Amino acid sequence: MSGKGIVHGLGVTLRHLLRTYWDDLKKGRRRYFNPEGIAYRQSPEVDGIFTVQYPEEKLPVPEEFRYLPFLVYDPGPAGEKVLRCTSCGICAKVCPPQCIWITRTTDPETGKPVPTPAEFAIDIDICMNCGLCAEYCPFDAIKMDHDYEIAGYDRMTTNIYTIEQLARSADYYRKIRPNAFASEEKDRLEREAAKAARAGTG
Amino acid sequence: MNDRLLSSTVDEAVSSRLSGLLTEDTRPGYSGYLVAPENLLEAVQILRDELGFDYLSSVTGVDYLEEDRLETVYHFYRSTGGSGLVLKSSCSRENGRIPSLTPIYPGAEFQEREAWDLLGIRFEGHPDLRRILMWEGFDGHPLRKDWREPYFEEEAKPFKSRWPDGKAVRSEEKTPFGDNVCFPPDFDPQTWQAEPETVIERLQQDEKPLADEEIQTDRIVVNLGPQHPSTHGVFRMTVMLDGETIVSLKPVMGYLHRNHEKIAERNTFLQNMPFTDRLDYLASMSNNFGYAIAVEKLMGVTPPERAEYIRVIMAELTRISSHIMTTGFLLNDLGAFFTPALYALEERELILDIFEMVSGSRMMCNYFRFGGVVRDIPEDVLGRIRQLVTDRLPRKIDELDSYLTNNEIVKTRCQGVGVLTDVQAIAYSAAGPILRASGVPYDVRRADPYSIYDRFDFDVAVQTHGDVYDRYLVRLQEMRESLKILRQALRDIPGGPVLAGKPQYQVRVPAGEAYGRVEGPKGELGFYVVSNGKPNPYRYHVRAPSFINLTSLETMCMHQKVADAVVVLGSVDIILGEVDR
Ligand code: SF4
Ligand code: SF4
Numbered sequence: 001m002s003g004k005g006i007v008h009g010l011g012v013t014l015r016h017l018l019r020t021y022w023d024d025l026k027k028g029r030r031r032y033f034n035p036e037g038i039a040y041r042q043s044p045e046v047d048g049i050f051t052v053q054y055p056e057e058k059l060p061v062p063e064e065f066r067y068l069p070f071l072v073y074d075p076g077p078a079g080e081k082v083l084r085c086t087s088c089g090i091c092a093k094v095c096p097p098q099c100i101w102i103t104r105t106t107d108p109e110t111g112k113p114v115p116t117p118a119e120f121a122i123d124i125d126i127c128m129n130c131g132l133c134a135e136y137c138p139f140d141a142i143k144m145d146h147d148y149e150i151a152g153y154d155r156m157t158t159n160i161y162t163i164e165q166l167a168r169s170a171d172y173y174r175k176i177r178p179n180a181f182a183s184e185e186k187d188r189l190e191r192e193a194a195k196a197a198r199a200g201t202g
Numbered sequence: 203m204n205d206r207l208l209s210s211t212v213d214e215a216v217s218s219r220l221s222g223l224l225t226e227d228t229r230p231g232y233s234g235y236l237v238a239p240e241n242l243l244e245a246v247q248i249l250r251d252e253l254g255f256d257y258l259s260s261v262t263g264v265d266y267l268e269e270d271r272l273e274t275v276y277h278f279y280r281s282t283g284g285s286g287l288v289l290k291s292s293c294s295r296e297n298g299r300i301p302s303l304t305p306i307y308p309g310a311e312f313q314e315r316e317a318w319d320l321l322g323i324r325f326e327g328h329p330d331l332r333r334i335l336m337w338e339g340f341d342g343h344p345l346r347k348d349w350r351e352p353y354f355e356e357e358a359k360p361f362k363s364r365w366p367d368g369k370a371v372r373s374e375e376k377t378p379f380g381d382n383v384c385f386p387p388d389f390d391p392q393t394w395q396a397e398p399e400t401v402i403e404r405l406q407q408d409e410k411p412l413a414d415e416e417i418q419t420d421r422i423v424v425n426l427g428p429q430h431p432s433t434h435g436v437f438r439m440t441v442m443l444d445g446e447t448i449v450s451l452k453p454v455m456g457y458l459h460r461n462h463e464k465i466a467e468r469n470t471f472l473q474n475m476p477f478t479d480r481l482d483y484l485a486s487m488s489n490n491f492g493y494a495i496a497v498e499k500l501m502g503v504t505p506p507e508r509a510e511y512i513r514v515i516m517a518e519l520t521r522i523s524s525h526i527m528t529t530g531f532l533l534n535d536l537g538a539f540f541t542p543a544l545y546a547l548e549e550r551e552l553i554l555d556i557f558e559m560v561s562g563s564r565m566m567c568n569y570f571r572f573g574g575v576v577r578d579i580p581e582d583v584l585g586r587i588r589q590l591v592t593d594r595l596p597r598k599i600d601e602l603d604s605y606l607t608n609n610e611i612v613k614t615r616c617q618g619v620g621v622l623t624d625v626q627a628i629a630y631s632a633a634g635p636i637l638r639a640s641g642v643p644y645d646v647r648r649a650d651p652y653s654i655y656d657r658f659d660f661d662v663a664v665q666t667h668g669d670v671y672d673r674y675l676v677r678l679q680e681m682r683e684s685l686k687i688l689r690q691a692l693r694d695i696p697g698g699p700v701l702a703g704k705p706q707y708q709v710r711v712p713a714g715e716a717y718g719r720v721e722g723p724k725g726e727l728g729f730y731v732v733s734n735g736k737p738n739p740y741r742y743h744v745r746a747p748s749f750i751n752l753t754s755l756e757t758m759c760m761h762q763k764v765a766d767a768v769v770v771l772g773s774v775d776i777i778l779g780e781v782d783r
Contacts, residue, residue, distance in 0.1 A: 005608035012605040013541055042555060044586070044594040050548055062555075064577075066562040089365035094707040096473035098361050101368030113366070121370035130476035130568050135576065136707040144562065160370045 023048030033057060063177050066131045066144035068124055068161075070168040081167055084141035086115035091133035091142050099126035100133060120166060124150070125159045140184050146176045216287070219252060220245055227290060231500070231714020231733075234288025242291050243301050249278060249287065250306060257281045257644070258303065258631050259719070260728050260745040261313035263321040265295070267347040272323050274300050275730065277717055277745075281628050281642055283649035288717070293323070295346075302328035309631025312753045320345040320463070332400055335456035335782060339394070341386040344464055351464070352382050358738040359469055401452050405442045409450040410760060419445050424764065428457050432535055432768040435778030439755075439767060446763050451756045455749075458782035466742040471497055471709050471733075474742065476568040478729075481744060482780040483565055485524045487516040487557070488722040490570035495652055496718025496729035497572050500711050503702050509574035510654045511695040515587065516560070516569065517720070518684040518691070522595065523553040524723035525635075525677040528775045529602065532674060535772035536615050542606065549598050552590055559583045572709055574701030584692070591688045599681050607678070616671035620758040620770035623668055630754035633747045634725025635676045636774060640668035646721035653720075657694075658687045670773040708737055715741075724748045724775055746783060748776040 024031060031037045038057055041050045052059055073081040092100040103119035134144045152158050174181040223245040224235040237245050249255040255278035264273045276289040293300050302325035303310040314325045315334040322343035325331055342349050353373050355361050402423060427438035436457035442450035466474045478493045479486035491513060530546025554564040560579050561569035569576055606612050627640035637644055643664040647655040663679035665672035713735040719728035725747030732741035751774050759767045
């Protein structure tokens with residue numbers, strides 16, 4: 001019979017529509033404006049509406065999520081910020097659009113390089129969020145941030161990030177990427193223990 | 203084993219039948235045969251008619267500046283499957299000419315235009331040798347090794363200015379607006395007057411009038427696009443109409459061109475990986491896959507087992523997300539505004555969530571590395587994939603099926619529209635669902651298996667009518683076959699490392715050439731990479747399926763109503779990031 005397919009198709013859309021209201025009625029408040037509700041709407045079990053009311057509601061991002069890079073610093077003995085970066089230049093070399101600019105510090109007396117950056121800049125207009133810098137930094141000094149709300153009115157004065165804008169504490173890093181942080185810490189402790197053992201025997 | 207057997211018979215057949223015409227390419231790391239331009243057509247005719255190489259997969263060129271020659275590179279395959287044959291023909295850089303293959307393989311048309319545009323290879327006998335990606339007043343051929351962009355800094359990355367004395371500057375400060383383009387010597391943009399577009403002339407020349415014209419009508423030329431929602435991006439179709447019927451159609455493209463290949467030749471091998479994401483941005487995992495395979499062939503590394511399984515899982519999820527989108531948006535083109543598209547997007551979101559958990563990004567995944575993948579899939583994510591694959595996606599694909607397949611409007615608008623026969627599809631080098639909907643069961647995963655696809659039990663989706671409706675059916679079935687592969691991969695995935703060797707930011711790639719191809723959601727996606735042993739690829743070419751699939755667009759739309767051109771284009775499923783590169 002002609003028209004059966006159309007009627008059937010309309011049935012599918014109608015079912016979708018009714019289910020949306022049914023799910024809303026069934027779950028009520030639990031469905032909106034709370035983390036469980038958001039997680040439910042993003043899960044494979046979801047029925048009904050799956051969109052999120054941004055900016056009132058925000059999607060949680062998974063640990064691996066990457067946006068812009070930042071530089072990790074540890075607190076120094078006097079509370080100062082000690083950047084982990086040794087200005088080895090690997091991130092600047094691996095960066096595909098070449099948007100990392102590093103000036104290495106040189107000792108004014110000896111003229112030898114000092115392992116800390118004098119200047120470190122990332123042109124975030126050009127950064128393609130690829131994460132290669134974080135992936136290949138041998139000192140866990142540059143990591144990918146989760147903060148994606150960086151809209152602004154003027155890119156010319158704000159969008160080349162310098163050390164001030166790039167530096168984030170190791171604590172912050174631990175908060176956004178707990179698993180990566182824990183496994184790196186474990187590796188570091190093991191390395192140090194091995195070094196100490198070697199020093200002890202040697 | 204099978205592969206070697208086949209290629210040895212190919213060698214024998216070639217040497218017995220074509221010994222006078224071809225010589226073997228003996229440069230270290232290279233393969234295939236060399237042919238003099240004057241013998242090319244004869245050799246190719248024999249290849250196609252007697253040896254069965256009826257499918258011209260890729261046409262491109264390499265500029266060997268130091269040897270002062272341009273080499274055209276052809277990759278031929280049999281539409282019945284098996285490994286391919288590479289043919290190369292050289293001419294001088296200045297005035298060299300290569301005979302066009304369009305009389306034998308119509309599918310060479312756009313690819314030869316591209317090689318002319320970007321490399322300046324003159325193809326004699328080409329019916330329409332105009333620029334295709336660059337604009338008509340452009341100066342020079344950008345993929346030549348001595349061509350430099352206005353932003354030029356150095357031949358190859360990494361640039362020395364970034365470290366150890368890097369001071370950030372914007373490139374637009376060095377080359378302000380107006381200086382960021384080169385013009386031909388006698389060209390003044392202030393006084394220049396646009397000539398009537400050559401495309402209009404072409405439209406008139408190639409017009410195929412309707413057979414029985416009862417009413418005398420005027421021809422009108424209509425531009426669909428570049429700014430038009432139905433073109434899926436900045437793509438333009440110029441059509442000549444007789445009443446409402448298309449009598450001539452020429453696609454115009456390049457609005458999103460950024461010379462991906464030139465960028466890639468300045469990049470290091472690894473730096474190209476995130477750039478491949480931006481080709482077909484709905485299927486970045488597939489793009490990664492193709493490029494990784496090409497470079498791995500050169501490097502001679504094989505990924506560990508677990509990495510192979512992860513790659514297949516990612517590639518098949520990508521196929522589902524891409525096909526489901528295409529299906530949804532095809533209905534948009536039919537006028538069912540956004541309800542089916544939104545149903546499709548819902549499922550795609552769930553797949554993108556998985557990509558985000560695994561790779562850190564929903565669309566620009568940058569997940570593959572030479573010899574493996576970046577990081578392992580955590581167990582809970584595998585669980586989520588299982589849940590999707592066993593429960594949610596099959597249910598939703600069935601729902602889409604019952605929603606659309608028997609809908610009378612879908613049927614009347616799609617059946618018999620945009621027909622491409624099997625012979626035409628092969629001749630035009632169509633790939634992917636277009637080719638298979640025309641009755642050619644050619645799928646690279648089966649025809650020339652890569653990675654571990656030979657281990658899985660799946661069917662190649664195929665239909666026979668070659669119309670829009672059959673393309674929809676092929677995509678639907680392919681999603682189900684992908685689920686089948688996914689179930690097997692999830693069942694068999696072993697433990698172990700996911701990368702061969704240590705992570706390296708500067709890989710060593712021995713000199714030579716390689717062609718890596720995968721079956722992407724849009725069709726055969728190929729990467730032709732030439733290395734000269736340096737950290738940057740000497741030549742990098744993408745065989746972009748959505749670009750080459752457009753070669754047959756005019757044939758598909760001929761004598762159809764103009765409203766159907768939109769539907770046909772929707773069924774071809776182009777992604778402008780890949781078409782324009
Ligand atoms: S790779 Fe790491 S340590 Fe080296 S310069 Fe970059 S951020 Fe600093
Ligand atoms: S994320 Fe990629 S593009 Fe951005 S700074 Fe790091 S390496 Fe460069």
